[in-house]
Every structure is written in C-alpha cells, then in structure tokens.
Amino acid sequence: MRTTVIGTGIMGAGMAGSLAREGHEVVVWNRTAEKARALAGDGIEAAEDLAGAVAGADVVITMLYDTDAVLAVTDELVGALGADAVWVQSATVGPDGARRIAEAAGNAAGRMLDAPVLGTKKPAEDGALVVLASGPAALVEKAQPALDAVGSRTVRAGEDLGAASALKLACNSWVGLVTAGTAQALALASAQGVDPQLFLDAIEGGAVDTPYAHVKGKPMLTGDYSAVSFALDGVRKDLGLMVSAAESGGMPTDLLRTVLGLYDRASERGHGAEDLAAVRTAFAG
Known part of the structure; x- marks a missing residue:
C-alpha cells in the first residue's frame, strides 16, 4: 500500500520505519521539513508539501501533537485525499477532539478512522504498538495492512468516531x-x-x-x-x-x-x- 505519515516526531518516525520495513510505499511530511527529510531513504520518501504527500495515498496516518495541530492541516489534507483513501487519525486528541476533527473534515469524515495507539518510541520502531480503532468496520479492514505494520494487534472500540480516543x-x-x-x-x-x-x-x-x-x-x-x-x-x-x-x-x-x-x-x-x-x-x- 502507499501510506502517508503526517507528523514525524518520535511516534510518527517509528511508524514510518515500520511501514517501510513491511514493504509499504511510505511518504512522510512534517511541518518542520528537516525532520521528514531525515527519514528519506530505505523505502521512505519525504514530500515537500502536505498535498503532495497525501495525493495518491491508500492510507494517510496523522500522528501530530494535539487537536489544534490536526485541525491546522485538515483542510489541505481533505482536499488532497483520494476518493478511496482511508484517513487514520492517530494523534491523542480525546473524544471531543475526535469529534471536532470529524466536523472539520466534512464529508471526508466518512473515510476517517479514530485510531490512537498504545506504546512509545521502541514499540513504534518495532511495529509493536497496540492500535485502538473505532469507525466503520469496512475502513478498518481496508487499512488493516497498514495497522498490522505499525502494531502487534488492533483493539476495536466500536463504530463511533471518538470511542477509540x-x-x-x-x-x-x-x-x-x-x-x-x-x-x-x-x-x-x-x-x-x-x-x-x-x-x-x-x-x-x-x-x-x-x-x-x-x-x-x-x-x-x-x-x-x-x-x-x-x-x-x-x-x-x-x-x-x-x-x-x-x-x-x-x-x-x-x-x-x-x-x-x-x-x-x-x-x-x-x-x-x-x-x-x-x-x-x-x-x-
């Protein structure tokens, strides 16, 4: 799968590496471009802009600091998101943040999974996170290859966005x-x-x-x-x-x-x- 990781801090960088190791085509983008460029190579491409990172992706993972950081990229992300792509929102934002992001996403919320993860730096690097997922079952199934690459297992929290958060x-x-x-x-x-x-x-x-x-x-x-x-x-x-x-x-x-x-x-x-x-x-x- 072509998978984009938005946010290459401790967790996002580890997740990108795990995705590439499992054979996914990985594109990364970060607001501080140097952090994304540092990951380039070994199956990871660093995009110069967010729209370019998202275009053509099967799965887009957002691993940003908080709700405001996700909202800051939502409009551009949604504008570039392919019709069949799945947005896996993995930042820790709480249920209220998940709802605010879904509202800002408009119709694209129907292609979003609420999927924060349990684990820190080493589990992220090892592909051993626990993914907590809520949203339509069909989207979970579609994104499962990417979820399996970053996590050891996926815990379903229900259909409602915000339940996993x-x-x-x-x-x-x-x-x-x-x-x-x-x-x-x-x-x-x-x-x-x-x-x-x-x-x-x-x-x-x-x-x-x-x-x-x-x-x-x-x-x-x-x-x-x-x-x-x-x-x-x-x-x-x-x-x-x-x-x-x-x-x-x-x-x-x-x-x-x-x-x-x-x-x-x-x-x-x-x-x-x-x-x-x-x-x-x-x-x-």
Whole structure:
C-alpha cells in the first residue's frame, strides 16, 4: 500500500520505519521539513508539501501533537485525499477532539478512522504498538495492512468516531498514574534512608509488579531522563484531556488533578521536554 505519515516526531518516525520495513510505499511530511527529510531513504520518501504527500495515498496516518495541530492541516489534507483513501487519525486528541476533527473534515469524515495507539518510541520502531480503532468496520479492514505494520494487534472500540480516543485516555491515565506512583515509591524509600532499588527488587515477580515500574524506575534511579520515549509535557497534555473528559462524564477528578499537578511541578522545574520518568523530580525537596 502507499501510506502517508503526517507528523514525524518520535511516534510518527517509528511508524514510518515500520511501514517501510513491511514493504509499504511510505511518504512522510512534517511541518518542520528537516525532520521528514531525515527519514528519506530505505523505502521512505519525504514530500515537500502536505498535498503532495497525501495525493495518491491508500492510507494517510496523522500522528501530530494535539487537536489544534490536526485541525491546522485538515483542510489541505481533505482536499488532497483520494476518493478511496482511508484517513487514520492517530494523534491523542480525546473524544471531543475526535469529534471536532470529524466536523472539520466534512464529508471526508466518512473515510476517517479514530485510531490512537498504545506504546512509545521502541514499540513504534518495532511495529509493536497496540492500535485502538473505532469507525466503520469496512475502513478498518481496508487499512488493516497498514495497522498490522505499525502494531502487534488492533483493539476495536466500536463504530463511533471518538470511542477509540476515549479508550486511549483511559489507558494513558494508567500510564501516568503508574509512572507517578513508581516515582513516589522510590522517593519515599529514599526519604526514609532506604536504597530505592530495593523497592523494585521487592515487587519483582509479585502480584503488584509491572514491567513498566522497572522500565521507568531505572532512569529515576540514575536521574537521566534524556532518552525520551514519551515527553513529560505530552503526558501533561493528555492528563488535561482526561480531566475534561472526566468532568464531561460527571466523574470526580481528584486523582487526575493530583497526578497532573505532579507532572506540572516537574515541568516547571525544567523537565517538560524530557521523558515522563522525570516526574520523579516532582518529589524532590
């Protein structure tokens, strides 16, 4: 398939590489052209303009930062989208953002899948993401070769656009909470004069263990957050979407707001562009 990836940040770049590795003809475009050009070669073509990137594509994947970034390219994307092409909208925008994008797309919304993904840098590079998809079953089937190239499996969230984005927020709330909880446990051990590594040793293999605690616990122990798989400010953006979604659903937001406050504090201390494990700095005195 000819597949276009719009947005070549950490996730989009990894997805483009996975698509090319699986034999797809891949075209990439990014608002900062140098990021797209850096991927050119090995089955990936960097387009000079968005319309040229989209023209002739069977599948167009948008992996941009937020709703506003997607809306900024929607008119041009829709104008260049082929009659039989599928638009796979993979940015984390929340259900409200998905609806706003669909409204802006007009008739082209009938060719759109709401398909955010679970996973960070390495799963994107390995084609091991989990794709959360909502929209018409026929579109999922049509886009499935591309979805299979970037993901290990596809979880269907229903026919309604926005359902997959709602599921993504629930999943990312868990990521944010587990990471902040790991940071708190390590900080509490240190505050009591206990080697924080012992916390990870103690939970390993038990009922309360999770591999993610060890993945994020390692940089928390070294204090090196430069290997970014999911930027801390990106988590803050997603937590803001979660708070709004919870309020719309009549759900208390106490825990979400507390967790968001921790990431806010870490960002205010200069760690916004670093990995989300830098939430550990929110517990520093």
